[in-house]
Amino acid sequence: MNISVIGTGYVGLVTGVGLANSGNEVLCMDVDEKKVAMLRLGKSPIYEAGLEDLIERNMREERLFFTTSMKEAVDFAEIIFIAVGTPQQEDNSADLSYVKKVAESIGEHIENYKVIVNKSTVPVGTIYIVKEIITQAVEKRGKKISFDIVSNPEFLREGAAVEDFLKPDRIIIGSESEKATRIMKRIYTPFLPSPEKLLIMDPLSSEMSKYAANCMLAVKISFMNEIANICExxxxxxxxxxxxxxxxxxxxxxxxxxxxxxxxxxxxxxxxxxxxxxxxxxxxxxxxxxxxxxxxxxxxxxxxxxxxxxxxxxxxxxxxxxxxxxxxxxxxxxxxxxxxxxxxxxxxxxxxxxxxxxxxxxxxxxxxxxxxxxxxxxxxxxxxxxxxxxxxxxxxxxxxxxxxxxxxxxxxxxxxxxxxxxxxxxxxxxxxxxxxxxxxxx
Ligand SMILES: NC(=O)c1ccc[n+]([C@@H]2O[C@H](COP(=O)([O-])OP(=O)(O)OC[C@H]3O[C@@H](n4cnc5c(N)ncnc54)[C@H](O)[C@@H]3O)[C@@H](O)[C@H]2O)c1
CATH class of the missing domain: 3.40.50.720 (NAD(P)-binding Rossmann-like Domain)
Structure with a gap:
């Protein structure tokens, strides 16, 4: 399948490379020209074990490409993954400005049916905000184009990102569209150890699952640090x-x-x-x-x-x-x-x-x-x-x-x-x- 990944950070780059490695043609897009220039030379801007070898191999096989053009990325793909940052704002909430900007650009360029997949970690309900932004941008152009939007939180661990992406312990798909769910199943089946590891749920529960997973792990660490302090x-x-x-x-x-x-x-x-x-x-x-x-x-x-x-x-x-x-x-x-x-x-x-x-x-x-x-x-x-x-x-x-x-x-x-x-x-x-x-x- 033709897939675009928007954002080539720890999540986006690993996702793009992983999906290319299972045979898809993948175009990775980033606004950071320096990163994209490096990637076009087959060099990874981040360190993750095994990543640079896979970039080089999939580029050689002509399945992995890089661009700074959003139009190119939208035109190229049947499925668009959003994997841009959602950093903490001063009031502690997640900054959705990068996600919203990408949604708007998708709406400005989309010409036919696509599945838009959000991989960034986002507050519960963001999926509907993204949907609304794309719809409005399309309407502004006087057009009516159908698309589906799916939540697909990422659980890879930095330091083992490639291994985690290629061999996930579970994949969560938050989808309300049967067609989009079928497409997502097709993309992820090559990576799944068994079919029941693909968990289909409503988008709100999918978005919450990501926060709940990270928070559970954070709580475990803080709990042990508290016990350690009592040990001392x-x-x-x-x-x-x-x-x-x-x-x-x-x-x-x-x-x-x-x-x-x-x-x-x-x-x-x-x-x-x-x-x-x-x-x-x-x-x-x-x-x-x-x-x-x-x-x-x-x-x-x-x-x-x-x-x-x-x-x-x-x-x-x-x-x-x-x-x-x-x-x-x-x-x-x-x-x-x-x-x-x-x-x-x-x-x-x-x-x-x-x-x-x-x-x-x-x-x-x-x-x-x-x-x-x-x-x-x-x-x-x-x-x-x-x-x-x-x-x-x-x-x-x-x-x-x-x-x-x-x-x-x-x-x-x-x-x-x-x-x-x-x-x-x-x-x-x-x-x-x-x-x-x-x-x-x-
Ligand atoms: N890093 C992790 O281990 C990890 C794991 C799971 C989920 N996540 C989540 O995934 C998301 C991405 O995290 P990351 O660590 O990969 O971030 P990152 O900062 O490493 O990468 C984000 C990339 O997006 C690019 N970008 C920003 N705006 C853009 C735009 N408008 N168009 C195209 N590219 C744009 C940036 O230039 C950057 O390269 C976050 O929501 C994060 O919480 C991260």
Whole structure:
């Protein structure tokens, strides 16, 4: 089928590439000319494992194309996916301006029946707003053109986006049109492990399912961080508690790691957006508000450990940071805890050296020459430091050469925001060691 994808970010690009990989002809459109120029050369503007290989392969097979022209994208496709950003606004609600702009452009160019699929995460009911905008733009041209609109929220995880798109655990289609549902089934069947993993529902429940999924995961993380903070006060060890509860099938082992809290481009904004949606309907969502509060405080909990170790005087201290991305296997730093930690350290007149396998360029765009970037390897970032901070749990940080680290550092002190080391091992290796929800070694 001929498909256009509007927006070539983490979701749109992966969607376009994934759909091309199952044989469709896909035209990806973005207003960002730099991104499109890069993509036309077969280069990915974002890091996702396996993505660049698939871009290159599907371009070679002449199934994947890129454009900045909306008219071209609308003319080309039988199905148009919308995958533009819905960032948080000042009042915490989701900013729908990009989605609305795309809807208007579709209405300005559409000439025959198409299925418009919204993949962006949007407040419940947005599907009808999009429908109305397209209808009005078509009517303005004095035309009457039929189209269907479908909600198809995306559940891929950054860091495993390609794998998640190609092997989804479920696909949700919110549709009121039998014809559009049939077309969506046809598109997704090659990716489904079994037919019952395609969940057809009404569009409002589909839009809500996306927020509910992200908020449930955010609540799990905040819950564990709260338990971790209680562990510290009582002498219990959160990693043992995690094992103790994660083996209960009603709880499960996923998303119950204590640490620096959730970040990224989705959880913080989606929790806030759902709070806004609820309050807009005069409902006070106590659990969502608590999850957000605990999450914000968790970064402060970590920073407080650092401050109190140095008796509130960080001036002139040098900190090495391992990890800038909001989680491993991505270069995305949106709402990453590293950003707050670096800002706090700089405010306290400390210096920072940072290493991250993929995110350094993006961190440079924010901090410029205010901090040092160690591109070569993680050990460079501990040289001459007063302490090492573990901020993202990249695989390569898990088993480092501790004697090498100790030799390179000014003082053997580690603040581990991701609990990747064992306190006993750290004690044996001669480090002062502070982590989350466990007894400190000092
Ligand atoms: N990133 C994730 O892990 C993830 C997962 C599931 C759902 N989502 C949701 O998917 C949506 C997109 O997220 P993302 O992370 O891919 O965003 P992104 O910021 O990475 O990408 C958005 C892209 O849209 C482009 N764009 C903006 N306006 C445009 C327009 N008028 N026409 C064409 N292109 C336009 C931007 O230039 C950008 O390249 C959001 O609603 C997000 O909440 C994201």
């Amino acid at each position: 006060k009582t002498g219990a060890d959160i990693t043992k508690v995690k094992a103790g509860i994660g083996s209960d099938p009603r709880i499960g082992p996923y998303f119950i790691n204590a640490g620096l809290g959730y970040g990224g481009s989705c959880f913080p904004k989606d929790v806030n957006a759902l709070i806004h949606i609820a309050q807009d309907k005069n409902y006070e969502p106590a659990i969502l508000k608590a999850a957000d509060k605990v999450n914000q405080e968790q970064r402060e909990v970590f920073f407080q450990k650092i401050r109190s170790f140095y008796h509130n005087d960080l001036k002139g201290k040098v900190f090495g940071i391992w990890g800038g991305a909001f989680k491993p296997e991505t270069d995305d730093i949106r709402e990453a805890p590293a950003l707050n930690i670096i800002e706090n350290l700089l405010d306290c007149k400390a210096s920072v050296k940072i290493y991250d396998p993929k995110a350094l360029e993006r961190i440079k765009e924010i901090f410029g020459d205010k901090i040092e970037y160690q591109e070569e390897n993680m050990y460079q970032a501990v040289k001459g430091t007063d302490a090492l901070l573990i901020v993202t749990e990249w695989q390569e940080f898990h088993s480092p050469n501790f004697s090498k680290i100790k030799k390179l550092m000014k003082a053997p002190v580690i603040f581990d925001g991701r609990n990747i080391f064992s306190p006993l091992d750290m004690q044996e290796a001669g480090f002062k060691y502070f982590s989350i929800g466990r007894t400190s070694i000092c």
